[in-house]
Amino acid sequence: MPLSSQSFNFFHMVPIFTFVVLSLTIFGSNAQGPPSPGYYPSSKISPISFSQGFRNLWGPQHQRLDQSSLTIWLDSNSGSGFKSLHSYKSGYFGAAIKLHPGYTAGVITSLYLSNNQDHPGNHDEIDIEFLGTTPGKPYVLQTNVYMRGSGDGNIIGREMQFHLWFDPTQDFHNYAILWKPSEIIFLVDDVPIRRYPRKSDATYPTRPMYLYGSIWDASSWATEDGKYKADYKYQPFVGRYTNFKLQGCTIQSPASCQSPSVSPSGYGSLSPQQYMAMQWVQSKYMVYNYCHDPRRNHNLIPEC
Template sequence: MKHVMHSPLERSLPPLSLLLFLWIITTTFRTAKAFNVTTLTFGESYSPLFSNFNIQRSPDDKTVSLLLNRFSGSGIISSDYYNYGFFSASIKMPSKYTAGIVVAFYTSNVDTFERNHDELDIEFLGNVPGKAWRFQTNIYGNGSVSRGREERYRMWFDPSKDSHRYSILWNPRNIIFYVDEIPIREVVRNAAMRGDYPSKPMSVYATIWDASSWATSGGKKKVNYRYQPFIAEFKDLVLEGCIVDPVDQILSSNCTDSAAALMVKDYSTVTPESRKSMRLFRQRYMYYSYCYDTRRYPVPPPECVILPSEREMFRSSGGLKSKIRFGGSQRDGREEHQASG
């Protein structure tokens, strides 16, 4: 029997209202307007991160598959650095037994700023058949790896069945993470964040790797190479932003205009309708948030917007109050996480 987590709102609804609630959230997620973006081929946008080993490209160069086997994982990196931008890909997760496997789509400049790097993460945390897939988002600024800003969520679909679009918007004003054009998280820049708000040019990465020590059930479920190779498919590649040299002390003045243009794009603003979708997603699918982890942060970080409807769902550990299990332990809400940044 598959367990389902219910939010306090859902538990208060009679069966007919609950069905209506589920219909609204499903319909809202399916009807989001597609963004107006230009997709690129692999050759136009990315290069192998280490080597061509375990990387497969389609004949039209519009799809790239990253493989993990017992010899190695694999990864790709954008051919350029960007000073703010919108980065997106349609991704299909590996199928069958994928415990211990992390597929990541993220931005970083750790190779240039080793001690004070910035990073924006979307990480998929592997899965055991019959369980709900889980993923997390995270933000680091200026090397603040001790102040990770992770949130964790369940998925409302099986990401190994079909491709779904995952996107990161990063501009001087806000950061938005998207799943299929639905905003699932927004961080609005707050002056009190100072260097914790990512602000240095970053590359865009996609990787697959063995994270048996932590990714699934706190490391209890590990990669089983009987099911190799594990294949993550990336297509519909989007890289929109100002291309820069990361070591320039004074960034190109063209980026001022580029950033201004970026902030008026449809994907740079959460509309009232999209905000409703984001709220519904977070009420139903978020199971850890650093903003509600008062053990870790007795005073919430300055960018946190504390919503009563969310706060009542979480314990002081940042994990859900509900004891229903849905594909992994949630005793602490963070117990399976070790920051990859």
């Protein structure tokens, strides 16, 4: 499951009046969506069924497959997780996810790439993690990238955290990671929210990874730096997944294999319209950026 040694209470960084404005923006009836990215990569990639691409990894008794939808849940006995059948060198990895409403403090629902089972204690990871919350406060979507994590609490995380411009408990929304040799792009409903370029070999994950999803108890850090814990009087906590997208280069693919693009033809990276949409999201809904945290040792994150 995802590790996150640098998981921060964003209230330490954001003045309270900013939080109030953000809350009003998110929960207000006139919440505005982002400008159109102009290109919708999720429509270009055919969905696959869960059994075509995945298997249960842990907590099988807390996992239910209903046609094309997978439900996993956490209670006081166990959470649950799943794993792709193949390991990938690059690709587009996505799913539509619907989150649990109400009190979800301490609970993480995730979709992430990792090679932890191949390199225990020294692995790479690219994360989408939904940090549970308390009623009246929005979920935090945390993106993270790290390389050769030690697994002992000294992982150098590269977290960027966002609120969302919609309520992720009301319906399914598409979340995706594009991982290429040159860049990583995180997308929400086809809108890029973060781009992580490869600036050096030391700051970029290159070893093959599997795609995972899970729901688990991270009470020690997930909600306001561990202030609020998982409360099992609200169990079970449920995560729902559907519309799985899994297209890329496996470790068996030929060297000529190329991953799908998330940008219109003719652009090596994001188009200007996609950049504009990403900048809109980051200006209005980003609540933490590791590069802007004065408490971080910036010698350890030279890409900033």
